[in-house]
Amino acid sequence: MSIALLGTPLAPVRRKALIAAGHELVTPQRAELRVHVGARPPARAPRAPWVWATPSPVAPADAALAVLAGAYDVVAVDDALPATLGRRLAELRVTREPGPPPVGFVAESEAAKRVVAELDRAARTSMAVLLTGETGSGKDLAARHLHARSGRTGDLVPINCAAVPNELIEGELFGYVRGAFSGAVSDYDGQLRAASHGTVFLDEVDDTPKTLQIKLLRVLEDHVVSRLGENAWREVDFRVVAATNRDLDELVRRGEFGADLYQRLAIVRIELPPLRDRLEDIPELAAHLIARFYREEPRAPHRVTTVTPAALAALQRYPWPGNVRELRNVVFQALVHKRAGDDLLLSDLAEHVIRGAPTDRRTTPGTLIDRGAIAKLLDEGRMNLRSLRDDLERTALELAVARSGGSPARIARLLGEVGRGASRDPAGTVRAMLRRYGMGTVST
Numbered sequence: 001m002s003i004a005l006l007g008t009p010l011a012p013v014r015r016k017a018l019i020a021a022g023h024e025l026v027t028p029q030r031a032e033l034r035v036h037v038g039a040r041p042p043a044r045a046p047r048a049p050w051v052w053a054t055p056s057p058v059a060p061a062d063a064a065l066a067v068l069a070g071a072y073d074v075v076a077v078d079d080a081l082p083a084t085l086g087r088r089l090a091e092l093r094v095t096r097e098p099g100p101p102p103v104g105f106v107a108e109s110e111a112a113k114r115v116v117a118e119l120d121r122a123a124r125t126s127m128a129v130l131l132t133g134e135t136g137s138g139k140d141l142a143a144r145h146l147h148a149r150s151g152r153t154g155d156l157v158p159i160n161c162a163a164v165p166n167e168l169i170e171g172e173l174f175g176y177v178r179g180a181f182s183g184a185v186s187d188y189d190g191q192l193r194a195a196s197h198g199t200v201f202l203d204e205v206d207d208t209p210k211t212l213q214i215k216l217l218r219v220l221e222d223h224v225v226s227r228l229g230e231n232a233w234r235e236v237d238f239r240v241v242a243a244t245n246r247d248l249d250e251l252v253r254r255g256e257f258g259a260d261l262y263q264r265l266a267i268v269r270i271e272l273p274p275l276r277d278r279l280e281d282i283p284e285l286a287a288h289l290i291a292r293f294y295r296e297e298p299r300a301p302h303r304v305t306t307v308t309p310a311a312l313a314a315l316q317r318y319p320w321p322g323n324v325r326e327l328r329n330v331v332f333q334a335l336v337h338k339r340a341g342d343d344l345l346l347s348d349l350a351e352h353v354i355r356g357a358p359t360d361r362r363t364t365p366g367t368l369i370d371r372g373a374i375a376k377l378l379d380e381g382r383m384n385l386r387s388l389r390d391d392l393e394r395t396a397l398e399l400a401v402a403r404s405g406g407s408p409a410r411i412a413r414l415l416g417e418v419g420r421g422a423s424r425d426p427a428g429t430v431r432a433m434l435r436r437y438g439m440g441t442v443s444t
């Protein structure tokens with residue numbers, strides 16, 4: 001395995017250890033991997049694969065800068081250096097060269113192209129990546145892209161930190177041995193081990209319960225996990241990608257999210273820009289979404305091929321608070337109703353998009369309310385407002401329960417405002433709603 005040492009000369013004993021471990025020290029041109037040794041990153045990053053080897057721990061910001069400048073990893077100059085470099089070399093050999101964005105990731109605007117480039121650079125490293133961005137901006141897609149480009153041979157294992165009930169999440173992540181608790185009927189290895197040689201995607205990481213944060217930190221620091229009910233620690237090799245649409249800095253300041261864990265997760269931070277800041281993506285996104293609609297609905301009775309300039313102009317004027325997901329909904333909704341014509345017309349779009357302003361934020365998004373259906377019920381004298389409102393409430397409640405793990409406080413947060421007026425006890429209101437709909441008791 002040929003490596004080139006650059007930067008500060010390495011102590012003879014360390015050079016000897018490298019050679020003893022089977023590394024061949026060669027010139028940069030011939031090396032498979034360049035190792036920049038030093039307390040500071042190189043002034044000019046090598047163009048070919050390189051790692052930064054540091055004699056002392058580096059600040060996360062410096063590590064991030066090095067990675068963004070193309071470093072594959074930041075490694076410590078210690079006794080494990082020969083073995084670490086061996087592993088990085090082995091990984092590099094299987095890492096596929098990044099090509100064009102994978103099918104499905106539209107990036108026409110400069111802002112989106114920058115994101116793809118950042119994702120590609122980060123993908124080649126083993127560093128933890130924190131994806132931030134408003135809801136619907138593409139964090140999920142970005143996580144999948146990171147994994148696909150990482151060359152890691154294992155699976156992408158998504159874990160929604162907000163959806164798994166508190167009392168189950170530790171068993172789910174770390175695994176358990178039979179009999180560890182009353183429901184543990186057989187051994188289970190847990191999601192973190194399922195992600196071995198792959199990627200763990202911690203979605204909605206801001207919602208991770210405090211006790212779990214502490215345990216996660218330990219896992220991320222030492223890369224070992226222990227199943228519940230067992231005292232043995234096993235090494236796991238996975239890369240962590242986390243996502244949030246909340247301001248983690250603010251949560252750390254308020255003491256709701258551990259600063260240590262935050263540092264660990266946000267070694268590289270990639271921000272998905274809101275759609276309203278990259279309107280140049282919209283024509284390509286619309287075309288992509290139309291194709292996707294017919295792929296997902298192969299039996300749709302009619303096919304649209306183009307978007308008229310007037311419709312495009314409206315799509316590019318609307319501010320998209322729900323980002324690409326909202327655009328998808330608007331396009332899909334329009335296509336569902338389309339019966340004739342090659343063009344998607346301005347008049348096919350949802351009313352609030354034509355108007356160019358989102359529906360009042362406190363009311364439901366326009367796509368949820370079907371004005372035509374309501375008009376029909378009124379005309380036919382079949383309207384029952386109370387039962388409709390109850391249906392909506394029950395459905396939203398059921399969906400929120402499934403995503404919250406049953407905690408009334410989280411359900412309340414998911415539901416936005418609950419009850420009449422500004423409730424001082426949203427969780428209490430949620431509990432009352434659950435009772436009203438006979439949805440059983442939940443944990444507090």
Ligand SMILES: Nc1ncnc2c1ncn2[C@@H]1O[C@H](COP(=O)(O)OP(=O)(O)OP(=O)(O)O)[C@@H](O)[C@H]1O
Pocket residue numbers: 104105106107133134135136137138139140141142244245285288324325328
């Ligand atoms: N650049 C893109 N190209 C094509 N489709 C995209 C792009 N970005 C997002 N989408 C699509 O938009 C939808 C929402 O994206 P995604 O689920 O990744 O958002 P998110 O940031 O994870 O949202 P949330 O914070 O609500 O979880 C998905 O259907 C996704 O495929």
Ligand SMILES: [Mg+2]
Pocket residue numbers: 139140203243
């Ligand atoms: Mg998501």
